[in-house]
Amino acid sequence: MTAAGSGGVPPVATAPPSLPREVYVLSVVGGCVMLGLGLILPVLPVYAATFGATPTDIGVLVALFAFLRLATSPFCGRLGRRFGERRVLVAGLLLCAVSSGLTAFAGSFGQLLLFRGLGGVGSVLFSVSALAMLLTIAPAEQRGRASAVFEAGFLLGGISGPALGGLLALVSLSTPFAVYAVLLLATAVLALAVLRTERTAGAAPGREVIRLAVLLQDRRYPVACLAALSQGWVLFGLRSALVPTVVVAWGHDVAWVGWAFTISAVVQAVLIMPAGRIVDQVGRRPAMIAGTAVSAAAITGLVFADGYALLVILLSLYAAGSALLNAAPAALVGDVVAGRAGSGVAVFSMCTDVGAVVGPVVVGLIAERVSIAAAFASGAVLLVVALVASLTLTTVRNSKELIDE
Template identity: 85%
Template structure:
């Protein structure tokens, strides 16, 4: 692997400039998508149960969405090269909208499987294309802030969605799916109306293409992918799959799980914008080291926790590290790809999806056959690997054109 090139891991020492308008538009679009996803996720298991689905079938329904994302990711780069990221982004939003409407009017569990799989395809088309567009638009010395603004939309949508979904479900279990479709159509309309300026030319068809073997020889790219894998593993394997069972085992109601997740999400939302400024001003290397280090310490400490209050504290500490890891790896990918087309952003996204698909299964097996502390240790180990790898990055002085 080669060392980082000039201008690649920038500590910024220039006056702060305004972000391109398109960055905020992408954040709003992402917020709409995550708000809608938050509407349907809490309702989906209950909705599937009305078709006679048991726990295993419900689990398969949830897992299928992530599997379809993973299976579709390799094709996103080629589609972006041929049609441009903006068109692929809109196609993903529309496909998700169609999936959500069909889900609302599904007549059987089998139909639910098909319609949710379509949603997984649309989801990855949107997410990969949106991130590729963002990194193509944002100048090098603003990629940390731009990534933070982008993630802030997702975080706010994710915080508000579940509560609103519960209220809509009181009307009808299908109502959140219809509302999700409306939000997606609004997001598609906003994308078509605003992301048509010359600023998005860098994300259009006909761009220079960077091949995956070239990217894999760049240390920055590999480190960012390692961090993405660790994040996917911890967020979906440990936090989402293991923490709820631990809290219930402590004889707390599942409501306590929701409060723990909400508090940590609020902490992350409050810190995401400062984290973006740190990524641009202190540099990618410092942000990566701090983010992976704080996250690794928090997850390692969970091994020794047996009280709910300490669990909430450590999840909040992890959220602080995660705020940096939402901005820094994406900025690194932007530095490497530098607006060129190809599979770079898609493979980066796949690393998170691999962690999200494999993590819950492996973590569950470790918890059952070894111990729960060992399961937490698996996530801590991945974060430590990313931490050590982050220390090999090179810090250099930035330029706006780098």
């Protein structure tokens, strides 16, 4: 007999507890950063060419940003431990603002290199500190949702930025850089004003330190790092470097590349919040397995793709898997680090940057010396390895949450 039938009060479904306000603030901050990057990235090669930069020079300019992110990452954990992630985050935003403002008034290609390099340093200070704060603030049972909200801000900013940047470039090529500098200054003020709360105490100086050697002994951490490496390799090595070449080789212009990327980005933006709920409610392990399996299947399909429509479908399928891989690995790292200081979040971030720096070079060499299909296969292999590693995780259920080990 049901409770209603026996005169009892029928059970009422309770909504999941809301996320801490600071999670949404960090998402807005991240969205503003990505919006600004979207403003300047389409304009940067053209702007550099006005200083007489060759295609090789422009390649160096783009790679320098990623390289300095990677080189600075090892110091982020130490800085966060000493000064607190909130201060390091704001410092990163201010450094990016100075970098963008100076870039708007650069007088030579050498100055452009220097100023963009400063932006790479500021970028990693912000991104590592923001993720560390997010994983500290969000309760364990909400880390998947929190990571999804955080990533949603980046996605929305990245989708809307390029179109706005193109409009601003009609004023002058330096205008997007000046606007980005102002946007970053406003974002830094927002972070200073709103992130001053007792909830960020775990992101303050003087916390217990967890060593990298200890982290590596917990299988969740290397599995998360492997997934991050695969994501960096595929997103920046395969998608950004190979897909445009393939689309143009099929006889389409660059606008078709933009449409393919936009469609897949919209798919990911739509799915990112459901993915976060899956990570928290179903568990980290199932989400990791599903994310790596779907992503690997999509990239494997690109090996055999022979038309634009199929390519868009496969990129959208990859976006679906990527939505899970943007939430689950970060949640795993948060479970392991559990608010303690150290280099755990920085090394996790470095894995994505390693994929972004090394991936395009290696993928390019494979495409040139073997075939484009083999280059796509390199990403599929990495994702399959991440899938196998995810299968080694175990899930333990208790009355409050799903814990993956």
